[in-house]
Amino acid sequence: MKRIPIIIDCDPGIDDTMMLMLAFSREELDIRLITTEAGNLTIDKTTYNALSFLSYINKRVEVAKGLSQPIFRQQEVAEDIHGEGGLGNVEWAVPTFEASERPAIQAMYETLMQAEMPITIVATGPLTNVGALLLAHPEVKAKIARISWMGGAAVGGNMSTTAEFNAYVDPHAVELVMRSGVPIIMSGLDVTHKAYITREEMTQLSQLETPFAQKVANMMNFYTFTQKQTPFNPPYFEEQIRVHDVSAIACLVHPEMYRGDDYFVEVELEGRLTQGATIVDYAKRSGKTPNVHVLHDVEREKFIALFFDAVMKIGNTL
Numbered sequence: 001m002k003r004i005p006i007i008i009d010c011d012p013g014i015d016d017t018m019m020l021m022l023a024f025s026r027e028e029l030d031i032r033l034i035t036t037e038a039g040n041l042t043i044d045k046t047t048y049n050a051l052s053f054l055s056y057i058n059k060r061v062e063v064a065k066g067l068s069q070p071i072f073r074q075q076e077v078a079e080d081i082h083g084e085g086g087l088g089n090v091e092w093a094v095p096t097f098e099a100s101e102r103p104a105i106q107a108m109y110e111t112l113m114q115a116e117m118p119i120t121i122v123a124t125g126p127l128t129n130v131g132a133l134l135l136a137h138p139e140v141k142a143k144i145a146r147i148s149w150m151g152g153a154a155v156g157g158n159m160s161t162t163a164e165f166n167a168y169v170d171p172h173a174v175e176l177v178m179r180s181g182v183p184i185i186m187s188g189l190d191v192t193h194k195a196y197i198t199r200e201e202m203t204q205l206s207q208l209e210t211p212f213a214q215k216v217a218n219m220m221n222f223y224t225f226t227q228k229q230t231p232f233n234p235p236y237f238e239e240q241i242r243v244h245d246v247s248a249i250a251c252l253v254h255p256e257m258y259r260g261d262d263y264f265v266e267v268e269l270e271g272r273l274t275q276g277a278t279i280v281d282y283a284k285r286s287g288k289t290p291n292v293h294v295l296h297d298v299e300r301e302k303f304i305a306l307f308f309d310a311v312m313k314i315g316n317t318l
């Protein structure tokens, strides 16, 4: 099997851990490095959560701690959605290993430059680390196969009515990535809102017998409740739950499940109402060369099957 080498940059966060679960359940993925950044929570919490979750699922990959603040903007976290600890009040494991000596940017740089082939970067938080990497070391661009980012939205938002959280928190990092010339796959809210789990499926999840599945169900119950509180989700979201970050991995292992198109995308850096909005030229009127493959549809049932398969696979290995 030709494996896909990846670096995962994340801000665990409930849905980030579900993304990690899917990634580690897939043999075709060769996970070279995990980096953390501030986003859902402060950098110390996101780094602890990555080490804790990986320790629980018995996976040992270098975890390098990233930047603690957005490039320019003041930090804003999402403890209202993920809980004070960040994993829905679920205790995973006391970490059995520590974060790397190398800071994230150095670890990303060295991993990319030493790789025998270009590496895919999967980014499921603000793009602070990736943006800073590209600014500090533009020579790595040739070593990045593509960036699969959960973030942004062609329409709507969940941090404001116009901006998705990861883009809102650090729009300047988004700008650095969008203008980099590196191929980008964007799993924005347009597609992640369609990859929802129903209440019935949540009930099925809670009936899976492994301790791991029970912890996942508990964490997702917390997430279901807090997602309802998000003021910018349309009311019909009441009975559904969205594990946004999972799509950034799912679209790599099952691209046929997704539909998208190439568009020119730029980001609003400053705006009383529009800061962090990803402006997707989906009418293709700008005349500018498309820089992002924007996903806008997913076969939901296949996505759910993939999710449940990962829960069972990981749960049965512990």
Ligand code: RIB
Residues within 6 Å of the ligand: 011, 013, 014, 015, 016, 039, 040, 078, 124, 125, 126, 150, 158, 164, 165, 166, 244, 245
């Ligand atoms: O808007 C959803 C994104 O913001 C996800 O990555 C979630 O983990 C939060 O970081």
Ligand code: CA
Residues within 6 Å of the ligand: 010, 011, 012, 013, 015, 016, 039, 040, 124, 125, 245
């Ligand atoms: Ca995230």
